[in-house]
Amino acid sequence: MRKKINDDVNLDFRPIRKSNFYRRFNDQFNRLLNQDKQSRDFKNIDEVYIEQEILIEGLNDFVNTQKDYCVFLIGLTGIGKSTNLKYFFGFEEQRPLVLNKTLVLPILCNSAFFKGVDIKKKIADMVETMCDFIQKKENISFSAEDLYEFIEINKPEVLARARKRPQPKKTENINWLYEEYKFEYSTELLKMYLLNTNIENFVIVIDDIDSIHDWNILIQLIHQACQVWECLKNNKEKEYNVKLIIAERPETHRFLCNKIDWFKAYIWGDPIYLNTTPKLHDLFKIRFDCITKALGGPRATNIEKWNVAYETLIKICTKLSIKHHDLITALNNSNVRDSLSTIEQILSIGKWLEKNPTDEYYFETTDQEFIDHIDLIRTLRSIAYQDRSIYIALLSKL
Numbered sequence: 001m002r003k004k005i006n007d008d009v010n011l012d013f014r015p016i017r018k019s020n021f022y023r024r025f026n027d028q029f030n031r032l033l034n035q036d037k038q039s040r041d042f043k044n045i046d047e048v049y050i051e052q053e054i055l056i057e058g059l060n061d062f063v064n065t066q067k068d069y070c071v072f073l074i075g076l077t078g079i080g081k082s083t084n085l086k087y088f089f090g091f092e093e094q095r096p097l098v099l100n101k102t103l104v105l106p107i108l109c110n111s112a113f114f115k116g117v118d119i120k121k122k123i124a125d126m127v128e129t130m131c132d133f134i135q136k137k138e139n140i141s142f143s144a145e146d147l148y149e150f151i152e153i154n155k156p157e158v159l160a161r162a163r164k165r166p167q168p169k170k171t172e173n174i175n176w177l178y179e180e181y182k183f184e185y186s187t188e189l190l191k192m193y194l195l196n197t198n199i200e201n202f203v204i205v206i207d208d209i210d211s212i213h214d215w216n217i218l219i220q221l222i223h224q225a226c227q228v229w230e231c232l233k234n235n236k237e238k239e240y241n242v243k244l245i246i247a248e249r250p251e252t253h254r255f256l257c258n259k260i261d262w263f264k265a266y267i268w269g270d271p272i273y274l275n276t277t278p279k280l281h282d283l284f285k286i287r288f289d290c291i292t293k294a295l296g297g298p299r300a301t302n303i304e305k306w307n308v309a310y311e312t313l314i315k316i317c318t319k320l321s322i323k324h325h326d327l328i329t330a331l332n333n334s335n336v337r338d339s340l341s342t343i344e345q346i347l348s349i350g351k352w353l354e355k356n357p358t359d360e361y362y363f364e365t366t367d368q369e370f371i372d373h374i375d376l377i378r379t380l381r382s383i384a385y386q387d388r389s390i391y392i393a394l395l396s397k398l
Contacts, residue, residue: 024309025288027291028291031295032288032291032340047290048287048290049087050278050282050283050286052080052274052278055084055274056084059084062269063201065269067241068243069269070229070243070246070266070267071243071244071245071246071268072245072246072268073085073246073248073271073272073274074253075247075249075250075274075275075334076249076250077333077335078334078335078336078338079274080274080278080336081247082208084274085205086207089104091104093106093108094107096133096134098199101198102200103134103194104203105130105203105205107225109207109208109211110211110212113212114212119217119220119221119224120220121182121183123221123224124182124185124187125186127183127189127228128182128189131186134190135193138196140196142192142193144170144171144175147192148170148174150188154188154191155184158177159177183224183227188231190232191231191232191235194232194240195237200239201240201241202232203244204225204229206221206222206225207247209221209252215255219256219260222256223262225244225246229266230266275334277329279322280320280321280325280329280343281314281317281322283336284314284340287340288313288314316347317343317347320343320346321343328342
């Protein structure tokens, strides 16, 4: 008796028989989809980056506009916000750097980074690190007296607190300011350094802010970053622009805009939206090739047989991506890693490939158009089983 697909499908479906080429490329698949291994393999973001022109134009406008302002980079989880920021500004870790007369302070968040710490002091420590970076790079330094006089001109209200102490001396006041008001001390020192360099832009980049699950900590972090921005831009003598960019999800942006009053007091430009991903077959190929290189090249006794399997793999992935890129990315809420994982599940189906009867090592696509194969629908259904409406929508598109 014939049955509908819905009547006899295991919701936890994973193909029982793996294809031969899938087993051959097992190392690459595992590393492609494993966060820890991927972070080690992709040491240079340039090796796996695919430029998205519209986004790069937005970031270029942000940096090159001759004014002080802040923007949000808004995109769904996993769509590529971090990858694009790292590629554009050239940072891989939380260290200051200079790129084309732009001084960058990356703040890379995670769930534990700001937990249980004084946010204001943490940001002050980062600003102090930036000062040390400029001092070493530009080979310049200032005495306590220089800093005292600079603060006296630019922010006298801070020194007024120190003058209330007995036997005030410039050196003692600066030391006291460092101990009691490190945030004010560090930001004024950074401002002093910036005025004595050829830096044209100072950019604070806050990435992955949504990984901070405590709303209070998240709001404090944004507030302190805005305070640094506010302090550095308030200098009549400055020849540099101060910028702040924060990468976040749409729901976080809505919360900040609707719930936080002080948030609106700062100068915010139009958000930069990241709504699309590069084509999945391009992402798959460039990352797959990078991992193959990291593994030391093809692990095959016959390079020709390896190449045949590789070309078949890329051919199938390309056809799948061209026809169903929008479908797969929509299924995974534009999450690049999850979209690649879906492709990996589909490619693992043994029925996509059959051995050539003349040579057991050669592979070719089956006569039936694999995109319309029932296993594709089953795989997609197994991924979307928690929301039946998604499955119904998928079937309507196939």
